[in-house]
Amino acid sequence: MDIQLDVKNLTHVFKTGEGIRDINFQIKQGELLTLLGPSGCGKTTILRSVGGFIQNQQGKIIVGQEDITSLSPEKRPTAMVFQSYNLWPHMTVFDNLAFSMKLKKMSKDHINERVQWALRLIRLENTAKKYPSELSGGQQQRIALARALLLNPKVLLLDEPFSALDAKLRYELREELREIQSKENLTMLFVTHDQEEALSISDRIIVMNKGDIEQMDSPRSIYNEPNTLFVAKFIGKMNFIEIPIADHKASIGNNMYHFSHTNSSKLTAAIRPEDITIQEGKGDWLASIKKIMILGHYAEVTLETEDGILKTFVEKRKLESLHVHDQVSILLQDVRFFEGNDWIKYIKKEELPTCITV
Amino acid sequence: MWFFKSVSKRNLMEFLLVTLFCLFFFMPLVNLVILAFSGEWQYPNKFPTSWSLEWWKFVLENDEVSRSIMLSFSIAIIVTILSIIICIPAAYAFARLQFPLRRTFLFSFLLTNAFPKMGLYVAIGVLFYQFGLMNTFTGIVLIHMVNTLMYMTWIPSAAFKNVHASQEEAARDAGASPFKVFWHVTLPMAAPGIIVASIFTFLSSLDEAQGTLLVGIPDYQTMPVVMYSIIADYPSTAGSVFSIILTLPTIILLLAARRFLGADAMANGFQMK
Numbered sequence: 024m025d026i027q028l029d030v031k032n033l034t035h036v037f038k039t040g041e042g043i044r045d046i047n048f049q050i051k052q053g054e055l056l057t058l059l060g061p062s063g064c065g066k067t068t069i070l071r072s073v074g075g076f077i078q079n080q081q082g083k084i085i086v087g088q089e090d091i092t093s094l095s096p097e098k099r100p101t102a103m104v105f106q107s108y109n110l111w112p113h114m115t116v117f118d119n120l121a122f123s124m125k126l127k128k129m130s131k132d133h134i135n136e137r138v139q140w141a142l143r144l145i146r147l148e149n150t151a152k153k154y155p156s157e158l159s160g161g162q163q164q165r166i167a168l169a170r171a172l173l174l175n176p177k178v179l180l181l182d183e184p185f186s187a188l189d190a191k192l193r194y195e196l197r198e199e200l201r202e203i204q205s206k207e208n209l210t211m212l213f214v215t216h217d218q219e220e221a222l223s224i225s226d227r228i229i230v231m232n233k234g235d236i237e238q239m240d241s242p243r244s245i246y247n248e249p250n251t252l253f254v255a256k257f258i259g260k261m262n263f264i265e266i267p268i269a270d271h272k273a274s275i276g277n278n279m280y281h282f283s284h285t286n287s288s289k290l291t292a293a294i295r296p297e298d299i300t301i302q303e304g305k306g307d308w309l310a311s312i313k314k315i316m317i318l319g320h321y322a323e324v325t326l327e328t329e330d331g332i333l334k335t336f337v338e339k340r341k342l343e344s345l346h347v348h349d350q351v352s353i354l355l356q357d358v359r360f361f362e363g364n365d366w367i368k369y370i371k372k373e374e375l376p377t378c379i380t381v
Numbered sequence: 382m383w384f385f386k387s388v389s390k391r392n393l394m395e396f397l398l399v400t401l402f403c404l405f406f407f408m409p410l411v412n413l414v415i416l417a418f419s420g421e422w423q424y425p426n427k428f429p430t431s432w433s434l435e436w437w438k439f440v441l442e443n444d445e446v447s448r449s450i451m452l453s454f455s456i457a458i459i460v461t462i463l464s465i466i467i468c469i470p471a472a473y474a475f476a477r478l479q480f481p482l483r484r485t486f487l488f489s490f491l492l493t494n495a496f497p498k499m500g501l502y503v504a505i506g507v508l509f510y511q512f513g514l515m516n517t518f519t520g521i522v523l524i525h526m527v528n529t530l531m532y533m534t535w536i537p538s539a540a541f542k543n544v545h546a547s548q549e550e551a552a553r554d555a556g557a558s559p560f561k562v563f564w565h566v567t568l569p570m571a572a573p574g575i576i577v578a579s580i581f582t583f584l585s586s587l588d589e590a591q592g593t594l595l596v597g598i599p600d601y602q603t604m605p606v607v608m609y610s611i612i613a614d615y616p617s618t619a620g621s622v623f624s625i626i627l628t629l630p631t632i633i634l635l636l637a638a639r640r641f642l643g644a645d646a647m648a649n650g651f652q653m654k
Contacts, residue, residue, distance in 0.1 A: 074550075074554065075553075076550055076553075095553070096550065096553040096554050097553050097554070097555075097556045097557055097558055099554075101554070102554060102555075103550070103551070103554045105547040105550070105551060106547070107547070108545035108547045108548050109547065109548070109551055110548075110551075111548060111551075111552070111566050111570065112570065113569045113570055113572075122552070122555050122557075122565070123555035123556045123557075126555070126556050126557055126561065127556065167551075170551075170555070171554075174554070174555060174556070
């Protein structure tokens with residue numbers, strides 16, 4: 024597939040010291056790439072650089088075959104949807120949408136046709152004569168999206184477009200955006216700090232921290248195989264246990280993990296709640312139930328082990344046999360270790376002879 | 382009477398205060414209007430004993446008066462246009478750019494309105510003598526602009542500030558050059574603030590007497606200046622006729638612009654941001 028956006032060695036450091044350092048990534052035609060990270064991580068800086076609102080100190084931005092690094096925003100083949108204050112309140116929806124085409128002096132019929140097409144796409148056909156202030160927040164953002172689409176952008180840039188909306192609307196618009204994206208085969212660069220949003224709509228995700236890329240991968244890999252402790256902490260729910268390491272070996276409950284080389288005396292073990300199973304009989308580890316919190320169709324169970332607190336999810340049906348203060352044995356399906364911030368792979372997992380049964 | 386019945390004991394106090402305020406506020410105006418149309422009105426009569434349009438005729442047929450009206454309006458129009466040309470770019474700069482001493486500069490515009498006017502005018506007058514601006518049209522325009530700079534900078538500056546950067550950026554993104562962005566997005570969005578400021582500028586120029594008296598004497602006599610002499614030389618009826626003529630443009634302009642006039646626009650205009 025063709026590379027639609029190529030960002031090379033992009034660097035931009037602000038006076039405060041924040042910014043981005045040596046960023047490299049590519050987006051394929053028709054792909055939705057998300058920049059994810061906490062505020063101040065540089066994700067918006069990248070987006071604004073691609074849009075042309077920041078003149079970069081270093082690096083290159085290439086769209087298709089064209090180097091756009093030195094072009095001003097109005098000359099770039101990109102379109103941006105902002106977080107809020109997208110629309111011009113003194114113009115009707117029609118005028119908002121037609122603005123770019125009027126600047127290009129297109130024929131009236133053509134403009135009408137295109138605006139109608141855009142309004143149909145976002146399912147707001149009857150709003151053409153309204154003013155932005157007469158629309159709800161969600162409708163306004165959809166108009167903003169339509170306006171960006173009417174620019175026929177080679178890359179569509181979205182700067183947390185749904186973050187000002189309430190949860191339900193956010194969910195709906197997310198789905199709608201994904202639909203439009205696949206229908207129109209759009210190439211998109213999406214910025215968000217909401218990891219759930221990123222996981223649900225992206226083809227690939229770049230997790231950023233303090234101006235650097237922590238990991239670039241598919242949502243599934245980002246979730247299942249975080250490369251750094253930061254990613255593990257930022258994405259989804261995760262249990263973290265500090266465990267001592269001696270002679271390149273560390274043990275969790277009944278399991279001994281072997282490492283080829285380690286430099287520090289401590290590792291961080293990361294375990295997803297869903298990778299912990301409570302079971303009767305033989306298990307990896309002994310724990311007592313500290314708290315059970317019902318969250319609808321499932322419950323969050325807090326377990327206390329000799330090395331720390333673990334949280335897990337239990338289905339409603341299995342809940343009946345569990346009580347607070349019960350001693351249970353647990354099974355760990357997947358454990359990921361981090362030395363400092365970096366993932367460290369274990370070479371061997373060994374079961375110790377001491378058997379744990381309840 | 383239903384009106385008084387609706388006044389309960391609880392809001393009696395409010396009612397009295399509002400009534401008092403209305404009397405205080407409107408009585409002089411009512412008195413002025415009655416006086417302007419009265420023929421003969423002697424103490425202790427509560428109303429004029431005869432009505433007449435005699436003084437209206439006098440004022441409107443007086444050459445000096447009609448000339449002063451023409452002069453006042455042409456000065457006000459020129460002052461407003463010049464103020465817009467000078468202050469709108471400045472207001473935009475105050476709203477968008479961060480430069481050293483920005484707030485000090487902005488505050489300095491307020492200073493011209495903080496001093497006792499006459500002292501300031503005398504100081505300026507000394508300068509004007511040196512530059513040969515006394516008794517000139519230019520001199521009057523300049524002295525009027527000393528007053529209007531503040532309105533024309535503070536209020537539009539706040540209006541520009543209310544245009545979000547992303548609204549301008551969205552227009553850039555849509556293919557508009559910086560100038561077109563200003564013309565199609567920033568300026569129309571700030572227009573209400575600019576209109577309010579222009580009206581204030583126009584009215585304050587129309588109303589300015591002290592500075593004009595000092596700089597324009599003897600050849601340039603604007604409405605307020607002429608009014609001083611009419612009040613001094615003729616019966617009070619002439620004065621009240623004249624003050625109604627002087628108030629008329631104000632009322633017309635304020636009515637025309639009441640869509641833009643709001644506590645918001647005013648309050649925003651005088652924020653120190």
